[in-house]
Amino acid sequence: MVGSNNAITDIGIGTMPVLIDESGRILLIDQRHLPDKFEYFDATSFDDMVHAIKVMVVRGAPSIGVAAGFSLAWESEIVARMSPSTFLTALKERGDRLKETRPTAVNLAWAVDLIINRAETMISAEGIGDLLQVVNRLKQEAHKIMDHHVEVNKRLSDFGAQLVSENAKILTHCNAGSLATCGWGTALGVVRSAHIKGLQPEVFVDETRPRHQGARLTMWELKQDNIPSTLVCDSMAGHLMAQGHVDLVVTGADRIAANGDTANKIGTYNLAVLASYHKIPFYIAAPLSTVDGALESGSGIPIEYRDQSEVLMMSDRFITVDGARAYNPAFDVTPANLITAIITEAGILRPDYNASIKDALATAFC
Amino acid sequence: MVGSNNAITDIGIGTMPVLIDESGRILLIDQRHLPDKFEYFDATSFDDMVHAIKVMVVRGAPSIGVAAGFSLAWESEIVARMSPSTFLTALKERGDRLKETRPTAVNLAWAVDLIINRAETMISAEGIGDLLQVVNRLKQEAHKIMDHHVEVNKRLSDFGAQLVSENAKILTHCNAGSLATCGWGTALGVVRSAHIKGLQPEVFVDETRPRHQGARLTMWELKQDNIPSTLVCDSMAGHLMAQGHVDLVVTGADRIAANGDTANKIGTYNLAVLASYHKIPFYIAAPLSTVDGALESGSGIPIEYRDQSEVLMMSDRFITVDGARAYNPAFDVTPANLITAIITEAGILRPDYNASIKDALATAFC
Numbered sequence: 001m002v003g004s005n006n007a008i009t010d011i012g013i014g015t016m017p018v019l020i021d022e023s024g025r026i027l028l029i030d031q032r033h034l035p036d037k038f039e040y041f042d043a044t045s046f047d048d049m050v051h052a053i054k055v056m057v058v059r060g061a062p063s064i065g066v067a068a069g070f071s072l073a074w075e076s077e078i079v080a081r082m083s084p085s086t087f088l089t090a091l092k093e094r095g096d097r098l099k100e101t102r103p104t105a106v107n108l109a110w111a112v113d114l115i116i117n118r119a120e121t122m123i124s125a126e127g128i129g130d131l132l133q134v135v136n137r138l139k140q141e142a143h144k145i146m147d148h149h150v151e152v153n154k155r156l157s158d159f160g161a162q163l164v165s166e167n168a169k170i171l172t173h174c175n176a177g178s179l180a181t182c183g184w185g186t187a188l189g190v191v192r193s194a195h196i197k198g199l200q201p202e203v204f205v206d207e208t209r210p211r212h213q214g215a216r217l218t219m220w221e222l223k224q225d226n227i228p229s230t231l232v233c234d235s236m237a238g239h240l241m242a243q244g245h246v247d248l249v250v251t252g253a254d255r256i257a258a259n260g261d262t263a264n265k266i267g268t269y270n271l272a273v274l275a276s277y278h279k280i281p282f283y284i285a286a287p288l289s290t291v292d293g294a295l296e297s298g299s300g301i302p303i304e305y306r307d308q309s310e311v312l313m314m315s316d317r318f319i320t321v322d323g324a325r326a327y328n329p330a331f332d333v334t335p336a337n338l339i340t341a342i343i344t345e346a347g348i349l350r351p352d353y354n355a356s357i358k359d360a361l362a363t364a365f366c
Numbered sequence: 367m368v369g370s371n372n373a374i375t376d377i378g379i380g381t382m383p384v385l386i387d388e389s390g391r392i393l394l395i396d397q398r399h400l401p402d403k404f405e406y407f408d409a410t411s412f413d414d415m416v417h418a419i420k421v422m423v424v425r426g427a428p429s430i431g432v433a434a435g436f437s438l439a440w441e442s443e444i445v446a447r448m449s450p451s452t453f454l455t456a457l458k459e460r461g462d463r464l465k466e467t468r469p470t471a472v473n474l475a476w477a478v479d480l481i482i483n484r485a486e487t488m489i490s491a492e493g494i495g496d497l498l499q500v501v502n503r504l505k506q507e508a509h510k511i512m513d514h515h516v517e518v519n520k521r522l523s524d525f526g527a528q529l530v531s532e533n534a535k536i537l538t539h540c541n542a543g544s545l546a547t548c549g550w551g552t553a554l555g556v557v558r559s560a561h562i563k564g565l566q567p568e569v570f571v572d573e574t575r576p577r578h579q580g581a582r583l584t585m586w587e588l589k590q591d592n593i594p595s596t597l598v599c600d601s602m603a604g605h606l607m608a609q610g611h612v613d614l615v616v617t618g619a620d621r622i623a624a625n626g627d628t629a630n631k632i633g634t635y636n637l638a639v640l641a642s643y644h645k646i647p648f649y650i651a652a653p654l655s656t657v658d659g660a661l662e663s664g665s666g667i668p669i670e671y672r673d674q675s676e677v678l679m680m681s682d683r684f685i686t687v688d689g690a691r692a693y694n695p696a697f698d699v700t701p702a703n704l705i706t707a708i709i710t711e712a713g714i715l716r717p718d719y720n721a722s723i724k725d726a727l728a729t730a731f732c
Contacts, residue, residue, distance in 0.1 A: 035686065035687045035688075204693070206601070207677070207686075208601070209573070209600065209601055210599050212685050215685045215686040216685065216686060219686045219687045219690050220686075220687050223687045223689070223690070229691070230691045230692060230693050231677055231678065231690055231691065233575040233576050233600065233632070233633070233677055234575065234599065234601040235632050235636055236632055236693065236695065236698075237636060238633075238635040238636040238698060239632060239635055239636075239698035240693070242699075266599070266601050266602055267599070267601025267604075269604040269608065270601055270605075270636060270640060272604075273639060273640055273643045274636060274639055276643075277639045277642075277643070311573070311597055311599055312597065315680055315681045315683045317681045319573065319578050319681070320573075320578075320581040320585045320597055321401045321585050321589045322401075323589070324581075324585050324597055325597065326597040327570070327596050327597070327598050327602065327606070329602065329605055332602075333605075
């Protein structure tokens with residue numbers, strides 16, 4: 001299986017970034033090397049998964065959540081054997097280590113908390129007599145998180161496709177496709193669903209410096225699906241819009257506050273301001289697991305700052321002078337007032353987001 | 367002289383991108399290879415200069431104008447020897463070839479027209495009896511164009527420095543330094559003048575995809591001058607502004623219409639929209655030779671589209687999938703209503719630009 005390309009174009013769900021192979025290993029597509037190389041990274045060991053999330057072998061808020069769910073469930077077996085008496089404490093410590101890898105995306109914490117809650121519930125009901133049974137249930141839970149994502153992404157994408165007109169020109173940023181979201185995609189899921197509906201969308205893809213997720217991953221996924229795509233530099237969005245080449249903008253999300261403020265890949269906020277100026281709809285597409293109801297607004301979202309070498313270098317070569325300093329926020333926050341709608345599995349949410357998000361959370365399977 | 371670095375930090379005028387060496391060769395700093403390699407490109411032959419401008423050995427609207435002025439004056443000597451009877455016709459044909467190399471910047475056409483006008487004036491007054499005397503005068507004229515730029519840039523930069531407060535954080539795009547403008551700089555000239563005044567400005571430098579003039583050239587010039595600088599990706603401007611890290615934006619210009627609409631490096635328009643949204647002043651710094659009074663508005667400015675390989679590749683490596691398509695406008699147009707002021711050698715122009723530009727042109731040495 002390693003090295004194969006499991007994309008099923010047009011009718012498939014896209015390429016799954018996380019999978020469990022026949023011998024129970026947790027394998028991640030190494031997204032750092034796409035599209036040059038398609039290869040899997042073995043993240044079965046807990047430390048390897050922590051490393052893989054940090055260095056972005058796996059990336060995209062939902063995919064990180066799925067990977068973390070598997071990792072914690074798999075690790076629970078080791079913890080159960082090594083220190084059964086302190087099982088929950090040890091599991092929580094592992095959960096915290098996972099949460100610390102990437103601070104901005106909330107899905108990671110969501111998946112970790114879900115696994116730990118399940119463990120707590122089972123142990124409080126049944127005790128720690130048969131921990132391996134708990135472990136098995138946690139593993140099933142991790143699989144359910146993945147299956148849930150595919151289903152949820154398909155559902156939200158069908159809603160999103162209702163916002164796409166025939167021959168729409170869509171601008172997107174970063175990668176919110178199958179690779180980022182564990183099946184189908186969110187922003188790219190909307191494109192995929194519109195394509196399958198026969199709407200013939202065309203996509204402008206922001207290259208998404210510094211790590212080029214748009215150029216490398218979104219362009220790759222769109223090619224898999226034979227959806228027409230054009231790569232642009234992040235600096236070209238305003239000109240594209242002014243020339244009338246953009247009908248709508250859609251991106252994914254890493255964390256959505258209760259009021260609709262949304263953290264996503266650095267550069268998203270630029271697009272939201274530009275779209276607003278040009279009166280072009282700006283949509284966020286994300287599962288409800290991306291909502292952090294505990295946060296009133298985006299000002300509370302922690303922004304990850306990554307190593308400046310990502311900005312100073314490109315393709316392993318320095319692009320600037322020796323000793324240069326760089327600034328490297330990995331995310332920015334788009335205020336709710338710039339977001340035309342948030343596309344979720346519970347439907348298309350509109351302002352006032354405080355109310356519409358609350359309603360959606362109350363009705364959704366989450 | 368070839369291979370040396372003639373920058374004089376702090377008190378100098380910066381590194382001159384065009385120079386005439388002792389044997390009368392026209393040498394250009396090969397700006398494609400900075401900061402990795404500092405080397406000169408011999409553009410003495412007319413065909414080599416046409417190539418050098420097209421592939422951006424020399425770039426930056428004013429520097430292209432200076433280089434074209436030298437090239438046409440030098441070429442006039444060859445034309446005078448080969449076809450004296452059709453001297454003016456042949457010279458105009460060469461001028462047209464130069465103008466076609468890069469359609470957006472107006473300084474190129476300005477310098478070409480200036481040389482041809484001088485030739486016409488002299489010939490109509492004195493006939494073609496002593497063409498070599500005409501040639502010598504044209505060469506002097508080309509030198510005057512260069513000297514004029516240094517003087518003009520210093521003057522406009524001193525005006526611009528009045529807009530800079532102490533410890534100002536300045537965001538700039540592309541390179542409008544000495545390399546682009548033949549001495550001192552325009553946008554970067556404002557920074558340099560503010561620095562010399564002791565205002566201690568700090569500069570955020572947009573890397574400026576696809577060709578990285580910010581990362582490669584502006585970062586290099588600021589390092590020469592020991593002015594604190596931080597490299598950012600073009601996608602980070604909105605976040606920087608929202609965080610309060612930007613006090614003003616200043617860029618150069620490639621062509622300014624009579625109403626103040628301004629063409630400049632792709633990405634400038636994004637910054638103007640973002641600055642307006644964040645109520646941050648957005649300034650254009652450019653000599654009056656950048657004004658194209660014949661154009662009512664920016665919609666008439668021809669935008670150069672360059673080869674898509676510039677977007678598809680980085681450091682000679684593809685960054686995306688095989689067969690990908692890309693869009694590569696080299697410039698965009700910022701409408702006058704987003705420009706807080708235009709900094710020129712005749713002073714700081716404010717809206718209504720139709721009036722203020724007209725007044726400036728009427729009073730300026732141009």
